[in-house]
Amino acid sequence: MSRLSISGRGGGPFRPRGRRAAENLAGSAFLMPIIAVFIILFAVPLAQTFYFSLTNFSGYSTDVEFVGLKNYATVFSDPSLLQGLIFTIMFALATTVLITVVAIPLAVVLNKRFLGRNLVRSLFFFLSVPSMAILGLVWQYILSPLDNGVVNSLLHSLFGAEAVAWLAQSTSARVCVILVAVWAGVGWHATLYLAYLQAIPADLYEQAELDGAGQLQQFRHITLPQLAPGIVVSTFLLMSGGLKVYDLPFTLTKGGPGFATNTLTQSIIVQGIAQGRADVGSALAVIFTAAVALIVLAQLVVSNRIERSLS
Amino acid sequence: MTPELNGIPVSRRQALAGLGAASLAGALAACGGGANAGKTTITYLSWENEEVARPLIDAFETANPDIAIDFSYSAPTAGYFQTLQTRIAGNQQPTVHRINPETKEKLIGEGLVADLTSEDFMGAIADANLRAYESDGKIYGASFGAWAAGVVYNRDLLNRNGADGVPQTWEEFLGLCKRLKTAGVTPYRESVQDIPSMFQAFLGAGYHLAGDELGEKKIFTGQSTFSREWPEPMRQWYRLYEEEIVGPESVSLTGTQLKEDFMAGNLAMFVTGPWDLTDIAASGLDWGISPMPAAPGGEPFATGAPDPGFAIAAAAQGEELEAARRFIAFLASGDGLGLAHEHIGTLVNTTDYTIEVVPEYQALYDDYLKTSKIYLPMNYWDHASDALQLEGIALCQQLVQGQLTVEQVAAGMDTKLASL
Numbered sequence: 001m002s003r004l005s006i007s008g009r010g011g012g013p014f015r016p017r018g019r020r021a022a023e024n025l026a027g028s029a030f031l032m033p034i035i036a037v038f039i040i041l042f043a044v045p046l047a048q049t050f051y052f053s054l055t056n057f058s059g060y061s062t063d064v065e066f067v068g069l070k071n072y073a074t075v076f077s078d079p080s081l082l083q084g085l086i087f088t089i090m091f092a093l094a095t096t097v098l099i100t101v102v103a104i105p106l107a108v109v110l111n112k113r114f115l116g117r118n119l120v121r122s123l124f125f126f127l128s129v130p131s132m133a134i135l136g137l138v139w140q141y142i143l144s145p146l147d148n149g150v151v152n153s154l155l156h157s158l159f160g161a162e163a164v165a166w167l168a169q170s171t172s173a174r175v176c177v178i179l180v181a182v183w184a185g186v187g188w189h190a191t192l193y194l195a196y197l198q199a200i201p202a203d204l205y206e207q208a209e210l211d212g213a214g215q216l217q218q219f220r221h222i223t224l225p226q227l228a229p230g231i232v233v234s235t236f237l238l239m240s241g242g243l244k245v246y247d248l249p250f251t252l253t254k255g256g257p258g259f260a261t262n263t264l265t266q267s268i269i270v271q272g273i274a275q276g277r278a279d280v281g282s283a284l285a286v287i288f289t290a291a292v293a294l295i296v297l298a299q300l301v302v303s304n305r306i307e308r309s310l311s
Numbered sequence: 312m313t314p315e316l317n318g319i320p321v322s323r324r325q326a327l328a329g330l331g332a333a334s335l336a337g338a339l340a341a342c343g344g345g346a347n348a349g350k351t352t353i354t355y356l357s358w359e360n361e362e363v364a365r366p367l368i369d370a371f372e373t374a375n376p377d378i379a380i381d382f383s384y385s386a387p388t389a390g391y392f393q394t395l396q397t398r399i400a401g402n403q404q405p406t407v408h409r410i411n412p413e414t415k416e417k418l419i420g421e422g423l424v425a426d427l428t429s430e431d432f433m434g435a436i437a438d439a440n441l442r443a444y445e446s447d448g449k450i451y452g453a454s455f456g457a458w459a460a461g462v463v464y465n466r467d468l469l470n471r472n473g474a475d476g477v478p479q480t481w482e483e484f485l486g487l488c489k490r491l492k493t494a495g496v497t498p499y500r501e502s503v504q505d506i507p508s509m510f511q512a513f514l515g516a517g518y519h520l521a522g523d524e525l526g527e528k529k530i531f532t533g534q535s536t537f538s539r540e541w542p543e544p545m546r547q548w549y550r551l552y553e554e555e556i557v558g559p560e561s562v563s564l565t566g567t568q569l570k571e572d573f574m575a576g577n578l579a580m581f582v583t584g585p586w587d588l589t590d591i592a593a594s595g596l597d598w599g600i601s602p603m604p605a606a607p608g609g610e611p612f613a614t615g616a617p618d619p620g621f622a623i624a625a626a627a628q629g630e631e632l633e634a635a636r637r638f639i640a641f642l643a644s645g646d647g648l649g650l651a652h653e654h655i656g657t658l659v660n661t662t663d664y665t666i667e668v669v670p671e672y673q674a675l676y677d678d679y680l681k682t683s684k685i686y687l688p689m690n691y692w693d694h695a696s697d698a699l700q701l702e703g704i705a706l707c708q709q710l711v712q713g714q715l716t717v718e719q720v721a722a723g724m725d726t727k728l729a730s731l
Contacts, residue, residue: 059396061421145560146572165560169712254504257562257708275697276417
């Protein structure tokens with residue numbers, strides 16, 4: 001064994017210091033374009049947004065005055081914005097939990113051998129292909145409050161039920177928005193879990209069967225721990241996507257009834273663009289970015305702890 | 312020293328951005344400027360897509376060979392004003408663009424649009440259209456069309472239940488709805504995804520009878536409040552729900568769902584405007600359209616408003632300004648109005664030009680739209696009309712859900728206005 005192949009402290013092969021520095025420099029050089037893009041497309045606009053949030057910027061003229069924290073006070077005293085914050089958090093949490101709870105068993109089923117398995121996998125995955133905005137418009141028809149709405153006709157023909165105005169009451173509208181998002185997202189996340197399931201060595205299950213473990217025990221002690229990294233990835237995507245939701249509630253309910261299904265991103269767009277209040281919109285965007293960063297960070301910490309406890 | 316552009320001080324950043332834009336524009340012009348060489352070019356941000364706007368542009372350019380129009384399009388409404396806002400913020404305001412009630416406060420307040428009051432082409436514009444874009448006695452938008460919405464009805468369903476049209480008074484209208492309902496016909500539906508049209512018409516009718524041209528503008532000058540102006544007409548409209556003619560499903564009904572339900576023959580009456588009439592006419596139904604019935608003490612009226620006006624950028628000078636004036640003058644001419652009606656469907660509202668509309672709509676056009684017996688509250692809201700409209704919709708939805716009273720809706724509007 002040559003001296004160069006002796007493992008260093010990090011477990012990797014030993015390399016002279018000069019060569020390591022050159023490799024680091026090369027690595028950094030590869031990162032430079034990404035860092036530049038990040039600064040131009042994220043850091044600069046975010047800094048500008050923060051600056052505008054402290055001014056009376058209308059969006060029409062850059063001739064602005066500094067107003068301090070006035071726009072932040074406006075945000076926290078507006079009931080419609082607070083309702084938007086509540087529903088956004090409710091949506092993100094509910095869709096994360098429900099999709100995870102449904103997608104894992106679905107992935108386990110789709111991982112088994114049965115006739116037409118590939119077709120069924122494709123059908124579930126297909127739900128995530130159309131944009132959420134289109135799904136919102138389609139579901140608006142499906143949930144039409146008229147007698148000829150798809151759901152209402154079905155309920156009438158099966159049970160003789162009267163037409164229900166699904167999207168006209170605050171609670172049912174919120175439930176509908178969340179359930180449509182779950183329906184649309186579950187197939188994609190099941191596919192994600194499927195990829196992780198297929199990486200689990202089959203001999204683990206064979207050994208467990210020899211030891212007399214039942215299906216439920218195999219799921220609890222093999223499948224779930226092996227899926228833990230997948231759960232972290234999936235819930236991270238769900239939580240961050242849920243907090244940023246805009247298209248589905250907007251097309252399905254336009255944020256109503258009242259402000260029951262209003263979301264923070266909808267408020268940012270409406271305030272900043274439609275209402276020509278780019279100052280308040282910017283303050284909302286800053287609060288939103290900070291809130292998303294905090295919540296997602298907290299969620300990652302919790303997920304990692306769960307991952308460690310399962311494995 | 313602060314650099315200046317046409318006498319306006321600009322920052323170094325703006326100057327650099329302008330230089331960059333000018334270089335880019337120069338390079339682009341050098342690449343493809345052959346056809347327009349020697350012409351005055353104006354930029355025009357269109358409200359209509361190129362397919363329908365192109366005949367007007369072509370006709371204008373043919374009649375004015377020394378002017379070229381640099382056409383761009385953005386879809387109304389929010390997208391259009393987002394594009395306009397972005398271009399203004401980037402020092403690229405189009406020479407000619409649209410102005411509407413929701414944006415006029417910003418555009419006029421920031422000094423971004425030119426005063427058109429004394430232009431020749433303003434002479435024939437209808438009163439309602441002039442008022443819509445007026446501020447401090449000056450007019451900043453040239454609007455040549457308008458829309459009026461009324462109650463569309465299924466003539467067969469009404470005839471079978473003893474009515475030959477939409478009743479003229481609110482009491483008779485409610486009575487007809489109850490008769491239809493008893494006969495198993497869905498009498499009337501509406502969407503509460505906007506401030507309800509029937510209520511808007513009641514408001515307008517009241518102001519019109521009182522000879523009050525200010526309308527709800529009084530609220531914004533401190534002479535009145537929503538709590539004083541809204542409750543009575545709103546109470547009348549809300550009888551639709553109190554007397555169980557319409558249910559809370561109105562909150563989630565869309566205009567398209569209403570139209571399709573009507574065209575399927577399931578619905579006797581609903582409120583709509585010119586945008587739906589082609590489809591309804593094609594459905595084969597025997598139909599008609601009437602103004603809104605008169606609430607007690609009022610008169611039949613229509614919900615409606617002038618079209619968005621054409622505005623000229625205040626920064627336009629010299630040949631560019633003259634070319635923009637000639638473009639709007641062309642739009643105001645018989646040729647321009649005829650083409651706008653033919654290709655865009657503009658319902659012309661000027662004193663010197665008349666169009667023919669579908670026979671069912673003719674009476675509403677002649678007696679209400681052309682006589683400015685149309686009302687849309689947002690046109691009279693001096694500022695923050697978008698924010699107030701959203702608040703109004705949310706409050707009306709909560710009223711329909713039974714969560715608020717009429718008085719609380721009006722008070723909620725006052726509270727919102729005070730916060731803006």
